Amino acid sequence: MAKRDARWARWIAVGLLAGAMASCSPIYRNHGYAPSDSDLEQILVGVDSRASVAELVGSPQVAGVMRDDAWYYVASRTRTVAYRAPEEIGREVVAISFDEGGTVSNIERFGLEDGRVIALNRRVTDDNIKGVSFIRQLLGSVGQLRAEDLID
Secondary structure, X not given: OHHHHHHHHHHHHHHHHHHXXXXXXXXXXXXXXXXXXXXXXXXXXXXXXXXXXXXXXXXXXXHHHEOOOEEEEEXXXXXXXXXXXXXXXXXXEEXXXXXXXXXXXXXXXXXXXXXXXXXXXXXXXXXXXXXXXXXXXXXXXXXXXXXXXXXX
């Protein structure tokens, strides 16, 4: 009977240890959608229209992100470890600008490096896209939101 109890105690200890190890492994979640570089290569600057862009890579899913002069695709990645709050570890914004006629005029991919918004990829080398302050708002909120802000 004592051997049987010792065996059960060992199995319980192994189960608890396995549970503790599993709870410490990080959980990654992806939110939003940003087209890949290979998808964006299919879009021809100066040729494609809003309709063809929507057909090739889809339209942004959030209505507030679709504007007349540009479409913004936002993707973020969070990591959660054990009981800690989720931490955002990456965010990308793809901006496709359109001219007055609705033709693609610029394609850019932005990321966040050391708290600064940087252009990761730019298809047209003009000054910058329209609405860059909107992109700064999207990327600038990383790490700025706290639980106390939501409660008040």
